[in-house]
Amino acid sequence: MQQGDLIELTIHDLNSQGSGVGRYGNQVVFVPDTVPGDRLEVRITRLKRQYGLGKIQRMLEPSGDRRRPPCIVADKCGGCQWLQVEESLQLEIKTKEVTQALQRIGGFEDLKVEPILHGSSGLGYRNKSTYPVGRSSTGQLQAGYYRKGSHQLVNLNQCPIQDQRLNPLLSDIKQDIAANGWSIYNEAKHQGKLRHLAFRIGHHTGEILLTLITTAPDFPNLEEQAASWLAEYPALVGVCLNINDRKGNMIWGRDTRAIAGRDYVNETFVGLNLKLRPETFFQINTAVAEHLLEKILGQLELQGNETIIDAYCGVGTFTLPLAQQAKQVIGIEVLPSSVQQAQASAADNHIENVKFLVGTVEDVLPNLEDTADIVLVDPPRKGCDRRVLDTLRQSRPRQILYISCNPATLARDLKILCEAEAYTVEWVQPADFFPQTPHVECAVLLKMV
Structure with a gap:
């Protein structure tokens, strides 16, 4: 060949x-x-x-x-890889990927893998979408996703995997931006201003937030246009401006402010009230995240006297529901802004048995004086730092709940945790947070031998 x-x-x-x-x-x-x-x-x-x-x-x-892809630009857009694959086969392949990783990398044989959790539909699930903005060769304003393997924009007026309540805004807002003559960013030359349009919606509340990600704040008629959008779209509760003047592919800058309305959407998550800002990390598929949390709580069988550590806790998505059924929960998170949001959400929901610590898990976890009954880890794709795994093996919590977005690093870390029969795998639950893509999440419960 x-x-x-x-x-x-x-x-x-x-x-x-x-x-x-x-x-x-x-x-x-x-x-x-x-x-x-x-x-x-x-x-x-x-x-x-x-x-x-x-x-x-x-x-x-x-x-x-x-199947026929449920998207008119599926052959061009790089946002999804599996639109041509029947969803039943997508679920089967993701389950197989988890099973094979645990066998080949982790050395776990004869593990029961639960049926994969999934939503009622693999479309319309994304509660947050961020679109690069640019101009075509003829100067037409475009916003969409990049072509497969390139940085050429595929212009979109709707997207089948984002929450369908966002679709009416995308086309109209592009027209208004073009009518205002706003400066559009050119990535190759690092010139121009407007870089991305970001939408966030509360899955349960329907509240929508629009954020303009720009290199500079000075756009003609900006405040008037933002106020006009709020008046035109009843679900739109805020228009924000995020400043990112750095070169490169990083989307979000450090400074975000509301220019009309407010800088957050209200959302409910397993009965809790949350305020989500434009850049807040929150599970993209609300319904499946809630379903997974319900399964986790069922497996943990909390009695109300447990101390739990939630490592990589983010804005407390899992910390706060766990605290409602435990004695105390300690969250560890490296981003101070996420900890501030977690603390605010705890106060809003009158949850007092939580505390949040700022720092990396590998630095904070070994120094905790509290003895945890359960430790939850939800690391990035690279998995846990070896120091985290060593600390868990030394501190010996009764249960470890590992949530992963990468079956390979999950299997690697589980193998280390279970060495010398320190822990045994009790429960494996895949979850399809990202239909139409190859990504799969998985929760695994370990119990001390």
Whole structure:
């Protein structure tokens, strides 16, 4: 097989990046936009020592699990990878990814993996969307997601995976921005002002927040336009400005302020009242997050006398519901702004048996004097720092709840925690927070042996 070759290939699996997996002779070939069962003519676009990359040239026989994508720009937009895959197969593959990671990396055999949690629909689930803004070659204002493998914008007026209550705003707001003649950012030249449009909606409340992410605050008619938007869209409760004048791909700057209305939306989460600012990290799929938390609480069977540590606690999404059923919960979070929001939410909900500590988990956790009955860890994709795992093995909490967005690092860390039979895996619960993509979340409960 050589680069440029045209080969016939049958897809038999999907990988964790979303591409189809086929085999040509003794070499693996990855092909985007494919479905297991597809038989294709594929052009080899790149060749590595252990694998090749290909592009569909012709569909010879489509898979029975292939569907018509529920998006008119699915062949261009890089926001989703699996719109062509039937949702039942998406769930099956994500469950298999978790199971295989635990077996191959963690060395866990014969573990029962619970049926994956998912919403009633894999569409309309995103409660937050952030769109880059730019201009086409003809100067037309655009906002959307980037094309696959590039920084070229695919212009969108609606998106099937965002909350459908946001769709009417996107097209109209772009028209108003164009009519005002506002300066648009050019990423290549680092010139211009408006970089992104960010929308956030309260899944249960329906309140909407619009944020303009810009390099500078001075736009003509800005306050008047923001007030006009508030008047035009009853669900819109605030228009904010976030300043980010740095080069690079980082979306959010440090300074956010409201220019009309307020700088947060009200949301309810498992009965708690939360105030979510534009840049607040909050689970993107509210319904599935609530479902997962209910399952977790059922597994923990809290009696009201437990001390719990919530590492990587963020704004207290899990800390506060746990505190309602425990004696005390201690949250650890590296971002001071998140801790401030968590403290405010605790006060708003009259929850007094929580305290929040600012710092990295690897620095704070070893120095805690409180003996925890349960420790919850919800690390980033890279998993837990080795110092965190060593601290857990030394402090010996009765239960460890590990929530992960990366099956590979989850399996690696679980293997370390269970060494020398220190802990045993009691419960494995995958959850589909990101339908139409290859991403899968998973909660695992460990009990001390």
